[in-house]
Amino acid sequence: MKPNSSFTAVAFASALLFASAATAQEYDLVILNGRVMDPETLYDSIANVGISDGRIVEISKEPLTGAEEIDASGHIVAPGFIDTHFHWQQPMGYSLGLRDGLTSSMDIEEGCAGTIIAKWYEARAGVTQANYGCASSHELARSIVLDGFADQEILLHGPAAALETRKASGWSLTEADYDTGNQILQIIDKGLQDGALGIGSTLGYMRDGVTSREMFEVQKVGARYGRHTAVHTRFTPDNATFENLGLQEIIANALALDAPATINHYNNPGWRLGHEIIQRLQEQGFNIWGEIYPYAAGSTALNAVFLKPENWVDRLGHSYEDTLQDPVTGDFYTLETYNKGLEETPTKEIVLFKMPPEDSVKWLTLRGTTMASDAMFAEPLMAPWNTPFEELGNMHPRGAGARAATLRLGRENDIPMMHLLSILSYNAAHHLGRTGLKAMQERGRMQEGMVADIVVFDPETVTDNATYDQGSIPSTGFKAVIVHGEVTVRDDELLEVFAGQPIRFEPEDQPRFETVTEEAWNREFSTGMPDVAPGIPPQGAN
Template identity: 35%
Template sequence: MNAATTLLILLALMPFTASNLFAAEYDLVIANGRVIDPETSFDQIVYVGINDGSISAVSEQPLRGTKIIDAAGLVVAPGFIDVHSHTPTLLGQRLNLLDGITTQLDLEAGSFPVTFYGEHFRAGAQINYGSSVGHWAVRTKVIEGRSMPYIFAGKDVLKMNGATWLQTATEAQIEQMRLLLNQGLDQGGLGIGVLLDYMTKAVSDAELRMLFEVASAREVPLYIHVRRGHTGDPAGLIEVIDLATETGAALFVCHITHNAMGRIGDWLQMIDEANRAGANITTETLSYAAGGTSISADVFRRRDWRSIFDISYEDVQWVATGEWLTKETWEKYATEQPGGIVNHHYVKEDWVETALQWPGMMVSTDALPAIDINLPTNPNVAGTFSRVLGHYVRDRKVLDLNEALAKLSLYQAQWMEQASPAFKKKGRIQQGADADIVIFDPQTVAANAVYGDPYLKPTGIIHVLVAGTQVVRHAQSVEEQSPGIKILGPQKLSF
């Protein structure tokens, strides 16, 4: 970056006179850090001044602050945004923050009513959070006549074995779903989440088209776990690309690496071709190489999962104990604990690397619920983002640091602007942006969480701020304040 370009960026980031800038005292100043703003490609050692939860100044000259964080030798970047999480819990929040995540969203499963989402944050949240309108929850209300607002609610845990997951809807039921989906969007849902693969035989063409029609009419994204075929068969992707193209709905394809498998390059090429033709489609990848879901999921109950994933019983872990399964233990758990979670190990490293290099790729956790430190889950909740920075940036050099940071924050914020104007101020280190910030050591950052020991915090994530409030200090949780907010859509009341 030449001097003239640097000056122009600094002027854009700092609409102040020099005298006002240096005379001001800020609530908090981050000093001497390498500040990276992925949107402008700004990358320089400067000072960041924060007031009232927002970035007020980015300066080459020292700034005065009531509080100072010395970030010498560290990178100062936008707080990470996880658009695919299933752990809006106090434990999940703490683990996410220690991994640099400042905004946690459940967009694949979602909730209904959206007003319920964030049950564990009623007394306040340290992290920003939000959800889509969950099609499955709407379907439960219509098909089964009962409310299940989230994948866990109180002591009730979702089991994917009722009529919601198996029964085809009538035309009248589809129209009832349409009304409830609009109601959820009116409540501030950040689009529509569709667990299509889990109800692959139940959802008709008419019902799926209705989902795209609602998303298009309301100008919000759909987040879809597409129907899964054998070893990367793209039929499920083609189905949703065609509907997105026909209706104009924005489409987010969930965890593409896990569905495309060895055909990840082909799947990404199909998305590129659709976008060149005018579609609005994006996708995400995880950084850990296993899938995690209920043992009662449709793919395990009704389909030849060993052929689909090209694995066997011995490649699957029972999450609660970490044990590797056999045919006998699989059948025992499936019968006795149908709500239990398994990790099925089938994703290859080169699939993830191919996905990460796709322009616009986002990284997400797909973290399963972390409710109690004595109840194991998958390691995604504690190490997804630090794993990208340590393993894929520093060690394997799959990405450079600036591009990686865009995939951890900026691209999510830009995409989510379609769902809520709040995201226009996230994913950036710029004057006026929200002071959601992660400060890390690029030389040491690394994930430590692994399958079987999922709650180990990462190395090298030093400080984390949410709305200018420090929630991680010297790699330790700070639980003094609750600066997080529930992020809502525009709540258009036109339906």
Template identity: 35%
Template sequence: QRLAGIAGALGILALAGPEAQAAGPTYDLVIMGGRVMDPETGADRIANVGVAKGKIVAISKSPLSGKRRIDAKGLVVAPGFIDLHSHGHDPFGYDQQVRDGVTTSLELEAGFYPVKDFYAARAGRTRINYGASVSIQSVRAKIKTGQAGAMNDPATIVRKTEWAETPFTKAERDRERAIYREEFAAGGLGLGLLSEYLPALGRDEIYDLMKDSAALHAPVFVHVRAATHADVDNLMTPMQEMVADAASTGASVHICHIGSKSLTAIVPVLDMIDGARKHGVDVSTEVYPYDAGSTVIGSALFNDGWRERQGADFKDIEWPPTGERMTAESFAKFRKEQPEAFVILHTIPPATVEIAVAHPGVMIASDAVPYANGAGHPRGTGTFARVLGVYVREKHALTLMDAIGKMTLLPAKRLEQISPAMRHKGRVQVGDDADLTLFDPATVIDRATYAQPVRTSAGVPYVIVGGVPVVEAGEIVKTAFPGKGVTSGH
């Protein structure tokens, strides 16, 4: 089936020839005259795409007949963008992302628990595809407090001393591992491991979870633990822990937001990851194209010593509702009164971002966070258009095909080992899912800023999920909810 798809992507028609085309079937949807780009085969040509029953069933230079037709002249027809790392899993967040070209949005770094609740809450009512890993943070909260909330849940964050900063007993560790295995069997897409937010999570505890992951063939999506100081020597250490654990256990590891966790150490960190991969270690990484991060102000990331660990000061922290930079006094006030609120941390060198975006094999992921009354980080709205508009068109930091691959094929392949459905995403080939993003390479751009973070991207007029247009002429199709859950084993 994959060979047939590649043949179709290279222009070998699924139908019998010109005569068959003229008298051929009527497709549910035909995308006419677009620049069809497939990152797996490298195919890049003007063609028509026929869609039926949610699948790509024809790619042809000859005219195709369709019940619905989209004129894609001047537009790139790319695989729908796949975001491995988003926390914005609410209807507003999904709509912001789909207008940025995202067709599959996954919560893999923090994860969710119980995963069945995550999937049940979205089935039949979600515009794009969705999925989640198993959240060790929420599992720990459940074991210690009886509540399985996320960090931005007020009732959970105020009890972080119990679940984040108190070591587990052997019995609690055994229960943690058992729940993880059960949740993976229930459909979780691997392990979500927020090490920096869980300072009591022991290295041996992580190692045991990695062994479990290797046995399950489940990837580990990790926010690495905090460095003791924000210098190259210390920034390397958390990365080395993950690479060593992956090498010794055989687990697959994905290191999240390499820009914010590497800072000035980006060059040796990427070299280490490349070297590990050359020697057979299954390790990958991602980056968002912004020079600021975002996190919960009441989290363990801001425990005593955070300025040394982050290489930052109060003035580097922005309060999104007002845009003000913090002082020691305002920081203490907000951390006490609104510990669940997100802040923006301006600490990432722009050169680090560009190096990571351009580096071969580094995926693009948004790390989108929920918006509160329109305030928040622009990455949940503009990540993918920003890469295409700024780093491809303006900076020429990477080619258009490479950028598309980083947003589609690479994340799909990261999950194929546990989710066979991902083998049919991230490509534009006959037989694959009709998750497609149509954008204008001359105009696509992010418009969201730190001051106006929910201004949607420009130059993305059509987005299709499972053969169903969910963005038409740049506007949301409000009645379209074709999104499906992406789970392990399916």
């Protein structure tokens, strides 16, 4: 008997539907109908994203289903933002960063004491909302050796330990000798052995104590691990000539050691030349990069060495009355109140106005840079993650709003979105990934297989709300901020989710430290050859 054709067609269609349903994958989370942008491949299209087990599994034009869905219509779906210069490595600091799209929060300038790196990471495992990481600190190693600072509880505060250690002065002003110099280097090496991201050096705060030999040896410690040294350079802030002399010192060391390097916040006088030097080196393949942030003012401690009146006022020609502000009262300092403050609250945070406001937009257009906020602290330092922002003391607005400020200024000045996403995320991941850091080789990208650290935001409304008067007001315009596949911010509300992952190298069993000889430490220049050498080495000689 001839089969019924209509029945056969229905049966065939039903079989196809069943097969499709059997093979269709339901993801843990799907992001639907968003403008997916990837700064590495320049992918830019309306698509759906499927996420499972903390990773991006599929980016497709086809419909996707998931246990949880986010409708991203009219929104950009981009890699989670990465900040390598975020000092407030505490619960409330992570909270404000997440409200600003920050999924990976690291401090590679001040850093953490090398002696406590392992414990610092352990303390954050499973209880941190954003990804976290720290460098091995040059400054804190000097505090331990030269000032005898030994309070382990304070050191476990990480970068914030400087609020206490800077009350002494040996770390800044004392020149290390052969014995103390090697002790400093050994502590830095211990941090790298335990997985620190690199070396962080606040050289600009220690320029009277750190010799050029010491700085070279510090970078040599990092070079043995293939890790970078990030430096607040020797003369920052200063004039255009001295700024770039400081930058050139670090870059010359890096080139001699074949090591990566970061020039911290070079958005200061002389920045055009600084950027040209960095960009030319990048074009030649060197893993050297620099940071900027979109504010005309910085922030630092009142007792910073470069703020001494003989330097800031007499030599550089500034006045406290229009550059040095108390963020709590809003008042500007005078010489009298400055001296009084040094006696009463020497490590108090201040806001320092030092550049023309119009330069902020120019910095955001620079290729090959990273937007690193240099976020400072607010009181109370150890506030719980869900503390209402109204209860926080004032701080520089870059801690709460640097990423949204970048997006807002980009919108107002027609800076391409793909470029903004590069400086907010991919560039940092790219450079750190080149040092062998796996955690950054799989972040900063919207690609299948990558870790699902993602931001979803409205490009027309995303904005910073923090100001110099009220620096801790969170940003708005974020539909979702996703950390390791888990929604941590939804519709500008921070959720009770602790998905943060450690950003670190695998600890090593043995240190790589090598003692610097007394002869080398005490000589300005060490050739490794006899004092009297005939002629010059032939070309190509080692």
